Amino acid sequence: MTDTAITDAHNEDAHSANADHEGHEAEVIPDDEHPMEAHTEVHTRAASPALVGEGYVAGIDLGGTKVLAAIFAPDGTIVSRSKVLTGSVGGLDVIDRMAAAVREAAGVAGLSLSQITAVGTGVPGPVNPDTGIVHVTPNIPGWDLMPLRDELSSRLGIPVAVDNDVRVAVIAEHGAGAGQGARNMVAIWPGTGVGGAIIINGQIYTGADSYAGEIGHITVKVGGAPCGCGGRGHLEAYCSRTAIVKRLHMLVRTGHKTRLTRIVGKNILKAKSSDIAEAASLGDPLVLAVLERTARYLAVGIASVANLLNPELVVLGGGVVEALGAPYIDLITAFVRNQPFAATTGPLRIVQSALGDDAGVIGAAILARQIHNRHTGEEAA
Numbered sequence: 568m569t570d571t572a573i574t575d576a577h578n579e580d581a582h583s584a585n586a587d588h589e590g591h592e593a594e595v596i597p598d599d600e601h602p603m604e605a606h607t608e609v610h611t612r613a614a615s616p617a618l619v620g621e622g623y624v625a626g627i628d629l630g631g632t633k634v635l636a637a638i639f640a641p642d643g644t645i646v647s648r649s650k651v652l653t654g655s656v657g658g659l660d661v662i663d664r665m666a667a668a669v670r671e672a673a674g675v676a677g678l679s680l681s682q683i684t685a686v687g688t689g690v691p692g693p694v695n696p697d698t699g700i701v702h703v704t705p706n707i708p709g710w711d712l713m714p715l716r717d718e719l720s721s722r723l724g725i726p727v728a729v730d731n732d733v734r735v736a737v738i739a740e741h742g743a744g745a746g747q748g749a750r751n752m753v754a755i756w757p758g759t760g761v762g763g764a765i766i767i768n769g770q771i772y773t774g775a776d777s778y779a780g781e782i783g784h785i786t787v788k789v790g791g792a793p794c795g796c797g798g799r800g801h802l803e804a805y806c807s808r809t810a811i812v813k814r815l816h817m818l819v820r821t822g823h824k825t826r827l828t829r830i831v832g833k834n835i836l837k838a839k840s841s842d843i844a845e846a847a848s849l850g851d852p853l854v855l856a857v858l859e860r861t862a863r864y865l866a867v868g869i870a871s872v873a874n875l876l877n878p879e880l881v882v883l884g885g886g887v888v889e890a891l892g893a894p895y896i897d898l899i900t901a902f903v904r905n906q907p908f909a910a911t912t913g914p915l916r917i918v919q920s921a922l923g924d925d926a927g928v929i930g931a932a933i934l935a936r937q938i939h940n941r942h943t944g945e946e947a948a
């Protein structure tokens with residue numbers, strides 16, 4: 568099975584975090600057009616209270632190229648997983664495949680759909696969690712104004728909750744990862760773009776039209792580099808993986824040398840986060856200089872957000888951060904500490920995300936637990 572065209576941020580280095588999961592592959596459907604894998608697993612990791620609840624729930628991580636689904640037991644542990652490739656399909660076919668992934672994972676766990684109380688899913692694009700309508704998804708054709716929540720719910724006969732994929736990853740980090748217990752937290756996710764999310768008083772903050780947390784589009788340099796959104800000088804234009812490789816590409820074209828050309832070949836634009844991390848670990852001066860510049864811009868962005876919201880914690884995640892790890896976090900932290908205002912010094916902690924590739928299904932399962940708890944609360948009231 569190939570995973571060559573993964574483009575969304577948190578799925579970028581797929582499989583790397585699965586090494587600690589014991590389990591076995593229960594079934595493989597050898598169909599090139601619709602390949603699917605599933606397996607049961609035994610988790611030894613203690614589950615977070617945010618994942619614990621009545622009955623089983625399913626979490627779906629929808630990427631540009633594949634659907635991952637996992638079933639969570641009442642004690643919050645993962646009991647089975649499945650993966651379905653979305654290939655080149657779009658529109659309602661993708662929702663059929665999401666439903667298939669849930670059915671497959673439930674079947675592998677020996678459960679019927681009626682035993683699944685709720686389903687949560689992340690979406691790679693802006694979505695309104697209150698209506699369940701996807702505004703647009705750059706990686707999935709035919710999803711403009713797609714009523715995903717209702718379409719998926721009608722296929723499975725189960726209540727569904729949806730939210731943006733970065734927000735879902737941040738819900739996971741807050742509920743079960745690096746941000747557990749944080750009252751006020753900001754998350755920044757550099758990958759293909761730069762996503763973000765805000766937790767205020769223990770709750771995700773969505774804003775008037777559910778766009779809150781788009782930290783990638785705050786301005787860090789007036790009239791600066793062009794951003795994918797059409798603006799200029801936005802954080803994303805300096806700190807996404809796309810921005811990092813574009814800058815390296817430009818520097819190489821103007822005569823600078825880097826080991827990256829030995830790792831990825833002449834076309835630097837093809838460099839993945841892991842390639843950049845490899846060059847950085849070898850001490851490549853050009854890559855280190857570009858990353859230092861990127862860290863400075865990230866620090867400016869973090870300081871702006873910290874001065875506005877005074878969070879106790881900033882969690883950094885996504886493909887670039889996961890590949891570069893602690894040295895990159897330390898560099899960014901040092902630049903933040905140099906920013907001259909109280910909110911950025913003092914008690915502000917800056918840490919790396921803890922859940923890796925599992926963040927998508929875990930956050931989606933927490934969303935699912937929240938709908939079930941809400942319904943139970945309404946019945947009780």
Ligand SMILES: [Zn+2]
Pocket residue numbers: 783784794795796797798799801803
């Ligand atoms: Zn922008």
